[in-house]
Amino acid sequence: xxxxxxxxxxxxxxxxxxxxxxxxxxxxxxxxxxxxxxxxxxxxxxxxxxxxxxxxxxxxxxxxxxxxxxxxxxxxxxxxxxxxxxxxxxxxxxxxxxxxxxxxxxxxxxxxxxxxxxxxxxxxxxxxxxxxxxxxxxxxxxxxxxxxxxxxxxxxxxxxxxxxxxxxxxxxxxxxxxxxxxxxxxxxxxxxxxxxxxxxxxxxxxxxxxxxxxxxxxxxxxxxxxxxxxxxxxxxxxxxxxxxxxxxxxxxxxxxxxx
Amino acid sequence: xxxxxxxxxxxxxxxxxxxxxxxxxxxxxxxxxxxxxxxxxxxxxxxxxxxxxxxxxxxxxxxxxxxxxxxxxxxxxxxxxxxxxxxxxxxxxxxxxxxxxxxxxxxxxxxxxxxxxxxxxxxxxxxxxxxxxxxxxxxxxxxxxxxxxxxxxxxxxxxxxxxxxxxxxxxxxxxxxxxxxxxxxxxxxxxxxxxxxxxxxxxxxxxxxxxxxxxxxxxxxxxxxxxxxxxxxxxxxxxxxxxxxxxxxxxxxxxxxxxxxxxxxxxxxxxxxxxxxxxxxxxxxxxxxxxxxxxxxxxxxxxxxxxxxxxxxxxxxxxxxxxxxxxxxxxxxxxxxxxxxxxxxxxxxxxxxxxxxxxxxxxxxxxx
Numbered sequence: 138x139x140x141x142x143x144x145x146x147x148x149x150x151x152x153x154x155x156x157x158x159x160x161x162x163x164x165x166x167x168x169x170x171x172x173x174x175x176x177x178x179x180x181x182x183x184x185x186x187x188x189x190x191x192x193x194x195x196x197x198x199x200x201x202x203x204x205x206x207x208x209x210x211x212x213x214x215x216x217x218x219x220x221x222x223x224x225x226x227x228x229x230x231x232x233x234x235x236x237x238x239x240x241x242x243x244x245x246x247x248x249x250x251x252x253x254x255x256x257x258x259x260x261x262x263x264x265x266x267x268x269x270x271x272x273x274x275x276x277x278x279x280x281x282x283x284x285x286x287x288x289x290x291x292x293x294x295x296x297x298x299x300x301x302x303x304x305x306x307x308x309x310x311x312x313x314x315x316x317x318x319x320x321x322x323x324x325x326x327x328x329x330x331x332x333x334x335x336x337x338x339x340x341x342x343x344x345x346x347x348x349x350x351x352x353x354x355x356x357x358x359x360x361x362x363x364x365x366x367x368x369x370x371x372x373x374x375x376x377x378x379x380x381x382x383x384x385x386x387x388x389x390x391x392x393x394x395x396x
Numbered sequence: 397x398x399x400x401x402x403x404x405x406x407x408x409x410x411x412x413x414x415x416x417x418x419x420x421x422x423x424x425x426x427x428x429x430x431x432x433x434x435x436x437x438x439x440x441x442x443x444x445x446x447x448x449x450x451x452x453x454x455x456x457x458x459x460x461x462x463x464x465x466x467x468x469x470x471x472x473x474x475x476x477x478x479x480x481x482x483x484x485x486x487x488x489x490x491x492x493x494x495x496x497x498x499x500x501x502x503x504x505x506x507x508x509x510x511x512x513x514x515x516x517x518x519x520x521x522x523x524x525x526x527x528x529x530x531x532x533x534x535x536x537x538x539x540x541x542x543x544x545x546x547x548x549x550x551x552x553x554x555x556x557x558x559x560x561x562x563x564x565x566x567x568x569x570x571x572x573x574x575x576x577x578x579x580x581x582x583x584x585x586x587x588x589x590x591x592x593x594x595x596x597x598x599x600x601x602x603x604x605x606x607x608x609x610x611x612x613x614x615x616x617x618x619x620x621x622x623x624x625x626x627x628x629x630x631x632x633x634x635x636x637x638x639x640x641x642x643x644x645x646x647x648x649x650x651x652x653x654x655x656x657x658x659x660x661x662x663x664x665x666x667x668x669x670x671x672x673x674x675x676x677x678x679x680x681x682x683x684x685x686x687x688x689x690x691x692x693x694x695x696x697x698x699x700x701x702x703x704x705x706x707x708x709x710x711x712x713x714x715x716x717x718x719x720x721x722x723x724x725x726x727x728x729x730x731x732x733x734x735x736x737x738x739x740x741x742x743x744x745x746x747x748x749x750x751x752x753x754x755x756x757x758x759x760x761x762x763x764x
């Protein structure tokens with residue numbers, strides 16, 4: 138009796154520990170007072186957070202990442218929402234084909250996409266510019282917006298749009314006053330995912346950020362390669378907190394959409 | 397006309413459907429429907445699912461493009477006109493209220509599209525809520541209302557902008573029987589109050605009979621018969637209509653001759669007279685139809701009118717159903733008939749196996 142109850146619980150516990158352990162270690166190390174990465178830390182303090190917030194080497198890539206992600210949110214949400222609306226109005230075989238194309242950046246291995254983007258962009262001299270980062274990340278983020286908005290559209294009663302038209306609303310007015318408010322949670326969830334996709338993206342950044350558009354994950358990567366100092370743990374922890382907060386928002390929005 | 401002041405003098409639109417067709421892939425959903433709907437009329441499109449009644453309504457509303465034929469509203473073709481310019485009120489199945497808007501905003505929606513100023517809008521919305529007996533419900537959201545209340549809001553929203561034509565697609569389908577019956581009467585009252593043309597789609601024949609001025613019975617994409625409820629019930633012109641509206645008995649017979657407008661036919665050795673719109677030839681094999689509640693046992697206390705048609709039968713089943721008794725009977729040739737007799741404590745129920753004679757009026761016998 139006890140065994141049948143304890144066994145699954147302990148298996149779940151082990152899995153959770155396995156998943157969360159690296160994150161927990163990083164978070165603990167970030168509060169270390171030691172000058173080198175060591176676990177467990179000899180003493181606790183905010184020293185490495187101080188180091189992060191007072192270092193232009195870290196703050197500049199942070200701003201680059203935030204700006205790129207913000208631009209990606211705007212672009213990917215706009216394009217992704219339009220794409221989802223368009224795809225939903227296609228005939229079934231066309232819809233499957235179009236959806237496959239749109240989702241391909243999500244399905245194809247990241248390194249392959251990165252190499253493709255690198256070759257294409259270097260031809261136009263874009264490598265190392267923030268515009269390249271925005272465009273490349275938009276490609277990666279659009280599938281998330283399309284998936285999320287499509288799910289919202291699937292739950293939308295087509296009669297609501299018909300009702301709107303019958304009541305004298307033009308197709309444009311119907312979109313702004315009926316369709317968009319009803320799929321808004323899906324659009325916002327898509328926007329959050331677009332932000333996260335761009336903000337923690339490394340592979341494409343390795344290829345095309347050059348020296349002119351170094352993003353935060355790229356900076357972290359470089360840091361790990363040339364020196365090891367606990368600032369990276371502080372940065373990681375901050376990134377984890379931001380991402381978790383955004384995921385939380387997305388979850389709440391989805392819940393509200395279902396209610 | 398109530399105090400609400402809604403468009404009492406305004407007359408309804410007339411609608412003409414001319415050889416209307418709608419083909420999906422290779423199936424004719426609507427196959428040559430021609431219909432004149434009069435100004436201010438309550439017309440019901442009645443038929444089983446797949447009969448083309450909803451497709452016809454969707455074409456009038458403008459959501460479906462006819463494959464062929466024309467739709468005229470007040471004499472003007474509207475086929476090329478988008479739905480948002482047709483100025484037609486529509487009540488949808490499951491109401492299609494906007495879930496993100498309050499009742500007030502839902503009803504005000506068509507007024508907002510027409511640029512009606514806010515103050516005027518509030519006044520009209522309040523009037524519309526009064527018209528459907530829901531004053532004070534403006535601030536609620538649709539999900540906070542019962543099905544019947546949502547239905548009324550949908551009606552208010554569809555008439556608040558004073559359209560001359562109101563389309564309704566099975567608007568009572570999702571409600572329970574009691575509520576449906578109440579709302580049927582309310583729809584009739586609304587129709588009388590507003591004086592506009594109603595086109596109502598349903599598969600429920602009782603609903604159609606209760607509410608309509610005229611009913612167009614649809615089957616296989618065609619109009620089988622158009623007429624008043626009495627016309628359709630008392631004088632169905634074909635077997636489908638006789639079977640779909642109410643219950644019918646069908647008797648196979650052979651035409652033996654005519655007496656003025658009355659057909660004299662022979663049904664397994666018995667002479668039966670029937671009303672007939674056409675003139676069948678002697679010797680034709682035909683089907684006669686009668687309603688179960690219009691048959692009587694010849695020796696019954698209910699049998700007041702002199703019977704004109706008589707038939708010997710055997711009782712095969714007797715079911716007491718409260719207000720009436722339902723008998724299954726078998727004629728000499730094996731044809732089954734149903735007879736419904738009003739129940740009374742004074743009348744003894746017939747036993748199974750009992751032989752009896754039934755009789756009914758010639759006027760209640762139709763050749764289809």
